[in-house]
Amino acid sequence: MLKVGLLGAGRIGQVHAASIRNNPRSTLVAVSDVHEQAAEKLAAESGSQARRTEAVLNDPEIDAVLIATSTDTHSDLIEAASAAGKAVLCEKPVDLSLERAKTCLRNVAATGQPVMIGFNRRFDRNFSALKQASQRGDIGKAELLAITSFDPAPPPVSYIKVSGGLFRDMMIHDFDMANFIMGEQPVQLRAVGSSLVDPEIGEAGDVDTAVVTLTYADGRIAVIKNSRRAVYGYDQRVELLGSKGLLQANNMLEDTVVKSTAAGVSSAKPTYFFLERYMPAYAAEWEAFVSALLDGNDLPVTLDDGVAALAMAEAATESARTGKAVDLAS
Amino acid sequence: MLKVGLLGAGRIGQVHAASIRNNPRSTLVAVSDVHEQAAEKLAAESGSQARRTEAVLNDPEIDAVLIATSTDTHSDLIEAASAAGKAVLCEKPVDLSLERAKTCLRNVAATGQPVMIGFNRRFDRNFSALKQASQRGDIGKAELLAITSFDPAPPPVSYIKVSGGLFRDMMIHDFDMANFIMGEQPVQLRAVGSSLVDPEIGEAGDVDTAVVTLTYADGRIAVIKNSRRAVYGYDQRVELLGSKGLLQANNMLEDTVVKSTAAGVSSAKPTYFFLERYMPAYAAEWEAFVSALLDGNDLPVTLDDGVAALAMAEAATESARTGKAVDLAS
Amino acid sequence: MLKVGLLGAGRIGQVHAASIRNNPRSTLVAVSDVHEQAAEKLAAESGSQARRTEAVLNDPEIDAVLIATSTDTHSDLIEAASAAGKAVLCEKPVDLSLERAKTCLRNVAATGQPVMIGFNRRFDRNFSALKQASQRGDIGKAELLAITSFDPAPPPVSYIKVSGGLFRDMMIHDFDMANFIMGEQPVQLRAVGSSLVDPEIGEAGDVDTAVVTLTYADGRIAVIKNSRRAVYGYDQRVELLGSKGLLQANNMLEDTVVKSTAAGVSSAKPTYFFLERYMPAYAAEWEAFVSALLDGNDLPVTLDDGVAALAMAEAATESARTGKAVDLAS
Amino acid sequence: MLKVGLLGAGRIGQVHAASIRNNPRSTLVAVSDVHEQAAEKLAAESGSQARRTEAVLNDPEIDAVLIATSTDTHSDLIEAASAAGKAVLCEKPVDLSLERAKTCLRNVAATGQPVMIGFNRRFDRNFSALKQASQRGDIGKAELLAITSFDPAPPPVSYIKVSGGLFRDMMIHDFDMANFIMGEQPVQLRAVGSSLVDPEIGEAGDVDTAVVTLTYADGRIAVIKNSRRAVYGYDQRVELLGSKGLLQANNMLEDTVVKSTAAGVSSAKPTYFFLERYMPAYAAEWEAFVSALLDGNDLPVTLDDGVAALAMAEAATESARTGKAVDLAS
CATH class of the missing domain: 3.30.360.10 (Dihydrodipicolinate Reductase; domain 2)
Structure with a gap:
């Protein structure tokens, strides 16, 4: 069972929360959002906890982080989550700056953590x-x-x-x-x-x-x-x-x-x-991510693909x- | 929140269990089946209890019963559930005998309980x-x-x-x-x-x-x-x-x-x-049943339709x- | 080259006239109609002659007759044309009376002439x-x-x-x-x-x-x-x-x-x-008739089919x- | 009735010959081709005469010329036919050289003759x-x-x-x-x-x-x-x-x-x-050309369009x- 933290409780975060809950091999543990009320609402609906992002990343129980925040935070959060030893599924695009995205790619590579980009199509x-x-x-x-x-x-x-x-x-x-x-x-x-x-x-x-x-x-x-x-x-x-x-x-x-x-x-x-x-497609994307982590399959979309x-x-x-x-x- | 007992844990019972769980206004309380192991397995997967059919019908907490058993038991179970004060959604057909189905219709009418037949299409x-x-x-x-x-x-x-x-x-x-x-x-x-x-x-x-x-x-x-x-x-x-x-x-x-x-x-x-x-269609059928009971809408398919x-x-x-x-x- | 007489210059007769003219192996020789003006008009347009029906049937130069007259004349004209030694393509139905159509079938059989019924579809x-x-x-x-x-x-x-x-x-x-x-x-x-x-x-x-x-x-x-x-x-x-x-x-x-x-x-x-x-389909029907007569193919639709x-x-x-x-x- | 000379008896010339013959307001008078046998064959099939191109262009009875020859002859023939007072329908392209095509456009303009380019689509x-x-x-x-x-x-x-x-x-x-x-x-x-x-x-x-x-x-x-x-x-x-x-x-x-x-x-x-x-589409193209000439409609495709x-x-x-x-x- 994959224990998951969700960063971002907006429209697309809610879509992912449903995929996480409906997948028999993943469970949603915690939700964070810069709007605390949004996090609390989604946490209540999904039977999980609302937390600060740091608390999500520092929770050793959490295996994977799904990043569904605004684009300008993607690179930082990918790096932070990878550094914290989490597997990551991040919404597209990696960043608006190609240079920043390439730096992110290098930093993630150093952690050895798997990062998948959410090209749902x-x-x-x-x-x-x-x-x-x-x-x-x-x-x-x-x-x-x-x-x-x-x-x-x-x-x-x-x-x-x-x-x-x-x-x-x-x-x-x-x-x-x-x-x-x-x-x-x-x-x-x-x-x-x-x-x-x-x-x-x-x-x-x-x-x-x-x-x-x-x-x-x-x-x-x-x-x-x-x-x-x-x-x-x-x-x-x-x-x-x-x-x-x-x-x-x-x-x-x-x-x-x-x-x-x-x-x-x-x-x-x-x-x-x-x-x-x-x-x-979002549900199938999540299943592919879960399967890559739990069954040892290759990630179907990588951070390189995002760059x-x-x-x-x-x-x-x-x-x-x-x-x-x-x-x-x- | 509609509390539901499911009679029958076979293939179609499993389909209905998913609809009951996924509907935000219904919860699956108990499952029964003549094969106790089947009931236990589905109960475990769906976070509900395996019980005898009588125990389901006699539980005052249960509002509605979904009948997904073999056809030869439909009339009896519809009557028993109605007599026990439950709302009923029963799989088609009502019975193989038209006479028996008509008797069932009369007996149900006397209870005043709502009975819907599962014409999913x-x-x-x-x-x-x-x-x-x-x-x-x-x-x-x-x-x-x-x-x-x-x-x-x-x-x-x-x-x-x-x-x-x-x-x-x-x-x-x-x-x-x-x-x-x-x-x-x-x-x-x-x-x-x-x-x-x-x-x-x-x-x-x-x-x-x-x-x-x-x-x-x-x-x-x-x-x-x-x-x-x-x-x-x-x-x-x-x-x-x-x-x-x-x-x-x-x-x-x-x-x-x-x-x-x-x-x-x-x-x-x-x-x-x-x-x-x-x-x-099964999910929409269940939502229509829930809505009829909780929102006071008419049943979209009645026992008369089944007869x-x-x-x-x-x-x-x-x-x-x-x-x-x-x-x-x- | 198949020399053809057309009986009937109405709407469907005009359709057949075009098929006859456009087929490289048939030529329209004469047209008859109970409305002489209709026959004359179609004859003029199609480069053929307007004649009385008897004159068409008695012309030894004419090989085949296409019957596109009103239904009540079909049986009589099929019999007359066959008796005159013509091959026949007749519009459906053979007759409104099954008995009359069966008599026609017997009479035609005696002549040995080929008769095709126009089931264009x-x-x-x-x-x-x-x-x-x-x-x-x-x-x-x-x-x-x-x-x-x-x-x-x-x-x-x-x-x-x-x-x-x-x-x-x-x-x-x-x-x-x-x-x-x-x-x-x-x-x-x-x-x-x-x-x-x-x-x-x-x-x-x-x-x-x-x-x-x-x-x-x-x-x-x-x-x-x-x-x-x-x-x-x-x-x-x-x-x-x-x-x-x-x-x-x-x-x-x-x-x-x-x-x-x-x-x-x-x-x-x-x-x-x-x-x-x-x-x-009308053009293909005509070609099939022409081919049956000139190439010795079987008639694709027979008078038996019409009956x-x-x-x-x-x-x-x-x-x-x-x-x-x-x-x-x- | 538009009297037409056809230049070119190849595959596309044969297509046009059929359009000319099937159109009730045009008649094919003469066909030319550098391969005289091709012209003679098509002339025989279409009930017209095989002639030299010059004879076609110089025939005062001919109203319009359809040019279906090889591309390298298009500009010359358009100019010659226009100069001879013929209306022209010419297959695409006008020329392989844009410069030559522009010269042709100017030369034709001086004659005032209508020229349509055969963009059949x-x-x-x-x-x-x-x-x-x-x-x-x-x-x-x-x-x-x-x-x-x-x-x-x-x-x-x-x-x-x-x-x-x-x-x-x-x-x-x-x-x-x-x-x-x-x-x-x-x-x-x-x-x-x-x-x-x-x-x-x-x-x-x-x-x-x-x-x-x-x-x-x-x-x-x-x-x-x-x-x-x-x-x-x-x-x-x-x-x-x-x-x-x-x-x-x-x-x-x-x-x-x-x-x-x-x-x-x-x-x-x-x-x-x-x-x-x-x-x-070829038949409709020809009808549009005939209609432009006989009914005084605008040409639907002009030499300018070709250039x-x-x-x-x-x-x-x-x-x-x-x-x-x-x-x-x-």
Whole structure:
């Protein structure tokens, strides 16, 4: 039984609390949050204790820490938890600064503690099935990857301002998905981005619509499309062309009802946002973490993966600004 | 908080135990089973106590009883639990004998206790969405209903022999679905059935493939198709033609991946069987029961509904045998 | 080059005229119609001559006659054309009277001339592909057939009155489809029918909504659903369950565009009616007739097939009236 | 009645000959080809005369010329036909040289003759329906366009060598599609390309897999994916995200049959290549040309459109070579 401390009692912390409790091999011992009331509320609901973060990290009974705090605290908490001998699952991104993330990577390496980054989409059954089909060779050699990833609506501009920008906050998931599907990192990246959805996003120095092209050492190509607004719901699709075929992972729909009338044929929309779409993926992510620790499996997503995706986000931010291709250091 | 006793610790009892525990307004107090070890195992996993059935029914702390025992005990247990002042949710069918079920209905009525029958498919989000669309008038007046309901594989012949036959054991779900969607009971029924899947089923006096036609007082028509074998998975679809359109509730698929190769385009199969398809429906069914008791809502499925479906199953069994249409008493 | 006379210059005659002209191995020589102007107009458009029917039948240059006149003339014209030594393709149904059709069958047999009945749906590429897949054994042994066949809107009541009724006029196509797919004729038939779409249809003694169940000698089952009104378009689907799987032939859509908005996801309707859906099938039907005559292939649909479907229509008319199952003579 | 001369009797010339003959307002008078036998064969089949090109152009009876010859002759023949007072429909591309095409544009302008370029995909009913939906405002303001365009298999390397390269030969269709859908030309273009399908294509100096990103003056973005090999068939899809929704034009399939077995669910492949997919589009293209000439409608695709797409192809070729973004002159 894995004894777990949860840092962060916000929306995503609550999602993780449920995964921890529902997994038969993990138990939630303690919750901390800078808002003590939030920690107390979640602790009460989940049958655990509200504590200060230090108290969580210093509790020798606790085996693992799940970090679901604000991004600016991730690196510090990863380091502190690792130094305290805890296994760590940390939400993405590792940091907004690639340099800081790399330092974190070095410091963690010195502790030898396992650190997994929460790229939850790898655990979505659809993307996971696509990856497996590709690995099985169902479509021969993978040559051209296309990722469509649209949010239903932009977050508040106040959030945008501290988010690190679309590439670090939103497309970082898609960079990791590209790394996951293609099984290697690209060597060059080209980004274009615009503020089309909300002029305030542009005024805040960010883009809300972007396309990034990735090229690989052997000539393979990937393209990622992002928009902060798809009014019909969370649009999350992956498409992979190979020498022997095409794989597509399509959206999940709210229900399977189809209505045909004189006005046309209509069906349900995609599940609305990440909670609706990815709740089972969060549970599977947690199970993978638990299994890595208890069964001795490899971590399916590492801190290196988190740093790699962040490096791509930083390169994309630069490319969108300068208009030039950016080489990705090997 | 609803305190619940669970009678029956088999496969479906375990499904209900999870629903009871996961619902924030119900708690599982005790479990009984004729196999004491099964009760003890489930009690241990669910943090409840293993008890004799009498002890469950006589515990004044227990508010409600969920009956998930073998069919031949349903009527007796419904009556006993009602007489003991418990609210009841009982798995379908009420009984294999329509007469016994009618007696049960009268006896329960005398106690005034609420009894709900577990027609879980009413709580499937797809069928539920279809029903709501029909009630909203999206397709005008409903005129022609078609239900397709195929199991992936037949049960053991030993089970078939005690099941009451396809119409009472399997199609009873579809009779209730017809009643649910059409909002009334038919006046006449015609059934044809054959043993095509497994000759042993025919030798046991049952059919494994059947089509039933229902006609309503105002001329509306419904047709139900059943097969004990659909090797591609659990095929559960409903289609309703109305004066202003068509509604279809299609299968849920294992994932959304589509593969296109020189050999063709392939996609995932339907979810395999009722546990895969209807797990969320069981949770929604339980929530509806809890809500009826705690919030004073109407029971969404009553013992009358259970008796009505059983009457249709009995009529279908007769029609398939005689080759004649059977009038359903009003 | 097959020299062809066309009897009937109405809507369906015009469809056939195009097939005759577009086929590189047939040429349209003459057109007749009781409305001489209609014949003259079509003759002018198609580069052929308008003639009296007798003149067409007596022209030794003409090899084949296509009969697209009103149903009450079919038997007489089939007999006359056969007696005149012509090969015949006649629109369905052979006749409204089964007795008359049987007499026609005997009279034609005496001439030895080939007569094909225009069950165009056999030549639809979707139904044809389903049949081929079944014959290849893709789904093992076919066990349960379901045919959905809805017209977009009912014809005028004046037409209904002379049509022979829904079973002879509309469902006869589906009876032939069942014979085509199952490869044999059923032994028993049950029909229910109602007038739900238009009370005038009921007052005219006909039904507009019907379900027919067919049973086969070895216990296999087929079910046919008909409605005169599907406001979303021509709904023509076939579904066949076998021991190793399911085959479905779905509708063809007007286009492949899908629109996703906040209101939902919408797509194109089925092609509107038989001209939109089956135009390629009419051309394929004609090619099959030409090929049978010029290449010595078997006729893919015979006069016997036409009589068999008519016998089923007559039985269904009786069953819907009496409420009883009707045995089909072998 | 439009009297037409056809230059070029190859595969695409034969397609056009059928469109000309089947259109009730045009008639094919003469065919020319550098291979006289090809011209004679097609003339015989189509009831027209085989002539020298000069004889076609000098025939005062001929109203319009359809140019379906090899690309290197297009500019010369457009100029000659226009100078001879003929209306022209010419296959894409206008030329392999942008400079030559611009000269052609000027020379044609001096004659005042109408010249249409054969971008047949604009007349595909699916892309056309998508464009109309966008113009109606169904998805608000169009913001992000994605075009997927894969051929089933690469052409012979001998063809590749004279084709002008993937961008001029294949993606030029997609450049025009982008111009058609977005209603304006982009201001900047980025291309990446690789030879992944066949090393001989790379050795010939061309790419077989490419992604091009287009950016528009107001920040809108389009992305085009091309591959010379999609073993499952001709993959031709367009997807347009707007402020109020998404439009997708999907592939057309060979048939609508779906097969479900223990191995999975399979359906038909996309129509195999451009003849299967776009035959109706060629007929609609010709009708649009006829209608422009006879009814006084605007030409739906002009020589300017052909030059614009060629300019994009030239820019893409450069961008793929240099790795830099290319500005498109206004």
